[in-house]
Amino acid sequence: MEIIRYADLKAEPWRNGGGVTREIARGVADDGGTAGSSAAWDWRVSIAEVGKAGEFSAFPGMERVLTVIDGELFLLTVDGVEHPLEKFRPFRFSGGAATAGALPTGDVRDLNVITRTGAFKGYTSIIELSKKRAHPLFAGQFGILLQGQAAVSPGAEALDRYDAVTGSDAETPEILGRGFLAVVSIDAVAG
Template sequence: MEIIRFADIHPEPWRNGGGVTRELASHPKAASAQDGAWDWRVSIADVSKAGDFSNFPGMERVITIIDGELMLLTVDGAEHPLEKYRPFRFSGEATSSATLPTGDIRDLNVIARAGAFKGYTSIIEISKKRAHPVFEGQLAILLEGKATVAPGAEDSTEDPDDAGPGSSEPATEPLELSRYDAVVGSDVRSPEILGRGFVAVISIDHVGPAHA
């Protein structure tokens, strides 16, 4: 079970220097958030002033406000009011800029190479009574509230002798999530999240050729 701890991620400047971003995951893994050598990337950005967004030719973007109330996003001359927890999809090639009528915001960005990958963002309310599984090809990010994550039940067809060496922690030990921590999905004992609050579930689907 893999958890990406938000507190361990160093902020990097945007391509155009207009803000900072923290990369949660990318593929292939890039040396820098600025080099664009990846086919998809999931990141969280802080926006504290009005201005232009960076361009990402050949990419498609899904942006979601996760802290703050409102951002006015202008894409190729058309203005779109983006409210908290409402994902918005647009072309990375578009000329885009933002104003902040209600103050600073933080947004979740999913950027994927058009024709190769398709990114999706869903905002889900979690429960203490019913665990939410995180499957292969997904990231689940705690946006607010309190939650824990633990490996799901073992496949009944799996031979326990084939499990390999374990970690120092019991396999079923729940781990507490902090705000913006990301759980990496798996189809082997898919991680399960329990708690109260909201998570963003990011799905990355492979739809065509990509970088080798």
């Protein structure tokens, strides 16, 4: 188990100046990467702060799951079709699609899961935490505290907003608290 503190993550500005991204984690296939890939990673989990409407960077050969985690509404246009994204509702789309975002109700923060098509599949679920029943995190999973108060065991270490916990099958971390947790799963595609 590892706790990734959001406060320690470096903000990387976007090329278009519309926001910043903080990378939580990234990974490559066991074979060292996908043959012929130009990217240094096969999957990535990050949180972006969007402060200006504009086009998204293209990620050809990738699939994206975007979830608004702060803010009311994000209008995402993918290949000419507008999709209104509300808080805590994951949306999957092609990373190579022509994509742009608009901010009709103000700035948003979103959770991004990007995976290389054919190598990995990413999933995002939003769960309500309980003080009575712990939520376990297994290998290939990340738990990100979106709202409320929570602690992770073993050790009952307190989590701050947007802190992430890596899952493990050997010593499965469990999260207790009140609020909402994003559970991101990165699954290798059998091939």
